[in-house]
Amino acid sequence: MSVKPEPASALFAGPFALATLSAPGRPRFPALVTADSQVVDLRAALRDDALTMRGLLEQWAVVLPLLHEFAADPGTERRPLVDFRVHAPVEPRQVLQSGANYRQHVIDLHVAHRDPDDDRSEEDRRAEAAEIMDRRAAEDLPYMFIGLPSAITGPYDDVVLPSWAEKPDWELELAAVIGKPAYQVSVEEALEHVAGYTIANDLTDRATVFRRDMPQIGTDWLRSKNAPGFTPLGPWIVPAGSIADPDDVRVTLKLNGGTMQDESTKDMIFSVARMVAYASQTTRLLPGDLILTGSPAGNGMHWGRLLRDGDVMEGSVTGLGVQRTRCVTEAAS
Template sequence: MSVKPESASPLFAGPFALATLSAPDRPRFPALVTPDGLVLDLRSAFGDERLTVLDLLEDWPTTLPRLHALAADTGLGRTPLADLHVHAPVEPRQVLQSGANYRQHVIDLHVAHRAPGDDRPEAERRAEAAEIMDRRAAEDLPYVFIGLPSAITGPYDDVVLPAWAEQPDWELELAVVIGRAAHRVSVEEAPAYIAGYTIANDLTDRATVFRRDMPQIGTDWLRSKNAPGFTPLGPWIVPAESIATPDDLRVTLKLNGETMQDESTKDMIFKVARMVSYASRTARLLPGDLVLTGSPAGNGMHWGRLLRDGDVMDGAITGLGTQRTRCVAEAS
């Protein structure tokens, strides 16, 4: 069941966005959505009954002007968004995730994850974390790892908390959607490879981030981040040209109506173009791939309050819309 917040304000920045929608009598289809909540079925508009959002991103330089023309054509038949179910806007082939990319967030985690026997004052440990962040920035070393597309779910779908997850936490993030195959692109070139942006909530079970049985291995991102539905995505892909300053967007997450995260992407250590360029150094990024840019401060570990059955998360990023997901405990 979809849970869509009611609002008279525009749903997103710019003249249109891309979405994947469905209805009980209508399978998933790619759609052009206007800021006032009207929908154009792009399968009909493009004359291709098998068309997906990924197909549109595969030929983004050609697709974008066609979408502008369709958005401007007020004579085309459109339907209300309220009658449709909103799914994750794209099914990517690859998901690249950024860790430790918000200065204040990393400092908070450094303090929260105190090593056994470390009895230093909090101020001293915060200063140490700040020094580490400054060194990482100076040495130009982002931290990127791989997620699973199977963890993605819709922006209004329920999130099932696995019975084994002892400390499920939220991490609202700006997600970059790739629009051209990118390999070894420079920071200056990177923006030309970005089709648009969307919202991701990169849920994490804090209890399984580190392998206690084999601490020398380090982090276990498969276990801690990739349960089915652990990455609510969307609601839409807003074209990059509609987001003038991706490095200064407000990221906000509310838990049961209470604000937990409220930070600007200005706090990112490595900005959007740098993250895309860095990921492309090793991987060949493909159209439709996601690059998650990290989570700002205000996670559950900071507040001493992790996710529970019945919790509702409302996430928003400037110009990209909102998502609302409800947590449901896994049936035993």
């Protein structure tokens, strides 16, 4: 089962967004969703029966003007969004994740993950974390690592909490979707390679982040972040042109109706452009790839309350819509 979306309102900025949809007897297909929640089948509109969202993004510069035409033309065949199931909007080849990118979030984690032998006051530990963040910003070095596409699930699908995950936590994030190959691009050029933006909830099992058996090798992102379904994505890809400033949108996560995260991307240490440029220095970014930009303060470790069976997470980012996912334990699933 999954949490039912509210299709009466698409809730995104601009005249349209992109989605991957399906219906009974109809496999997944890329779609244009209008602001009044109507659907244009892009396989039919572009006369390509094999078109995928990633294939559409590979033609982004050519296709974007056509998408605007389809959205504006009332004669384009449309059906109500309510008739379809909404999936993760894209299947990326690569997922690049950004850690420690929100100042207040990192300070909170620094305090929450303190060494048991550290008897300093919370004030002293917060001051130390703030100094570390200031130094990172001055040195201009983002912290990025690799996620697995197999962890991605839909924006309304249930999230299965593995039996081994002792401290599953939420981390809502703004995600940039690449629309033009990028390799060793500058910060000034970086946003030219972004087709649009979507929402990602980068779940983390806090108990397995650090390797207790081998502390000298550091963090274990494979174990802690890449269980199946640990990255709910979407519902939409909103074209970059509809988002005035990705470095000033609000990231909000509610747990069972209570607000847990509510922060502007202005609190990011490194901008979206800086992270895209940084990732491209090492990795050739390809259309459909995701750059997750980090999560703000207010995760479960901060509140002393981790995810459990039956919890419903509602995540929103200004202009990008809302995703709703319910947690089920592995045994219950």
